[in-house]
Amino acid sequence: MATAATQTESTDGTLEQRAKAIAQRARDLIESHTLATDPGFPEQLAERLERVCEQLRARLLDDRSLANAPIEAATLCDALVELTDLQQDLRETVIAQRFDVLSRIHGGLTRLRGVGSVAELLQETPEELCHCCDFDRAVLSRVNGSSWQPEAICIAAGQDAAVTEATEEFLTGAEIPLSPMLLETELARRAAPALVSDPQTSQRTFSPLMEASATTAYVAAPVLQGRRVIGFLHADAFGSGRELTTLDRDNLWTFAEGFGLIFERMVLVERLDAQRSRVRDAFRHAEANLDQLCDAEVKLARQEREATSVTQSAAGMLAPTQSRINLLLTAREREVLNLMISGARNSTIADELVIAEGTVKSHVKNICRKLRASNRAEAVSKYLQIVMRAKL
Structure with missing residues (x-):
């Protein structure tokens, strides 16, 4: 696409005419902000402005005929002043437009930061x-x-x-x-x-x-x-x-x-949000487990209290009998006697207490002697009679 940037500087006309033409182009650029559509044109235009300004300076300094042409000299001076001002305006316009782009970039990044x-x-x-x-x-x-x-x-x-x-x-x-x-x-x-x-x-x-x-x-x-x-x-x-x-x-x-x-x-x-969610879920899961554990412990403690109460009641009921039996029989003999009550044979008692069968026979003999029973059945019977009398 042909743009103003591709135009060549005309060499036709007088220096004054070329100065006016280039000044008009500069004014048009500044007013229309052409930089947005043709970024190369302002740079080329600035070079043309500088060339014409140099030609005007050279003419004013070197052309002695201007000493006898004050009106022409004044015209050239006015053109030089105008072009010099336009150079400054052009620089400010280009800089302002570049800062405008940077400002828009900053605004765009700010919007993206908010998604x-x-x-x-x-x-x-x-x-x-x-x-x-x-x-x-x-x-x-x-x-x-x-x-x-x-x-x-x-x-x-x-x-x-x-x-x-x-x-x-x-x-x-x-x-x-x-x-x-x-x-x-x-x-x-x-x-x-x-x-x-x-x-x-x-x-x-x-x-x-x-x-x-x-x-x-x-x-x-x-x-x-x-x-x-x-x-x-x-x-x-x-x-x-x-x-x-x-x-x-x-x-x-x-x-x-x-x-x-x-x-x-x-x-x-x-x-971080994902990790926070995972940690939060882990804490919720741990809290639920602790609640279940606490509920289980409370239930277990209640059951233990109830069992203790029942045991204490039974112990209070059988305490006199239990004391008599404790005085009469050894701990091992009481273990053997409890197994005899359940109907266990000597071999079973030996396996249960992890002792020799001969040792079981010796304990049974001592139990019968201490309870004044002639056999194991009578020993069991006498023990139960003692317990029942204690309940009555």
Whole structure:
């Protein structure tokens, strides 16, 4: 597209006429903010202003004929003063517009900082980039091992429908290798942005993508997490056709640096939230287990108190009898006698008490003697009679 930046300075007309023409162009630029659509024009116009100013100075200093032409000399002086003022105004306009872009980038990053999740951040970033830096198309990609994959795409409305469809179709699910000669490989290695002004013929670009997107120039910048490159941002001005400059490259780099910090922070916040949820669930689970354990202990304590009460009652009822038996029989003999009451044979008693069967026979003999019984059945009977008398 032909722009004001491609126009050549005319050599026709007098110096005064050329000064007026160049002054008018400068005034038009300052009033129309052409920088947004033709970033190269202000620089070229500033060079022309400087050339005409030098010619005016040289004419005023060297042309002695002006001594006899005061009106012409005054006209040249007025033109020089006007051009000098326009140079200053042009510089201020360019600086103001550059600061305006930086301000928009800051505002865009602030909006991205307020999104609710990493997934939403990734989807919103390309559109915010186009809005902040006057791009028509933008792609956010992530580095996955030895390749890079498009993650989110923004294509402004009003673009060529066929090219838009081809671009979206190619980028959806694409996995582009980071081959040694590829520009993105160098971006990942150097962690620096780049401006590509000849993508269709350059051997450093990925030709299938260039063919699908039909881009004539683009800028690219790596996305860093710490010192590690985790993705890329690509952008161009395909729809407007404006010339991309190093200023576009630097603006993209500024945006990419800010986005990388926001992404890193949001990933950490989501991880902390996930860990907080896991810890909270673990505490809830532990609390539920403690409640169950406490309930079980309370129930067990109640049962133990009830059992103790029953045992104490029984002990109080049988205490006199138990005392007489304790005085009469040894502890081992009482154990043998309790097993005899259950009907256990000598061999069973021996196994239960882990003693020899002969030892059991000796204990049975002593029990019978102490209870004045002639056999084991009578010994058991006398013991039970003693117990029953105690209950009565």
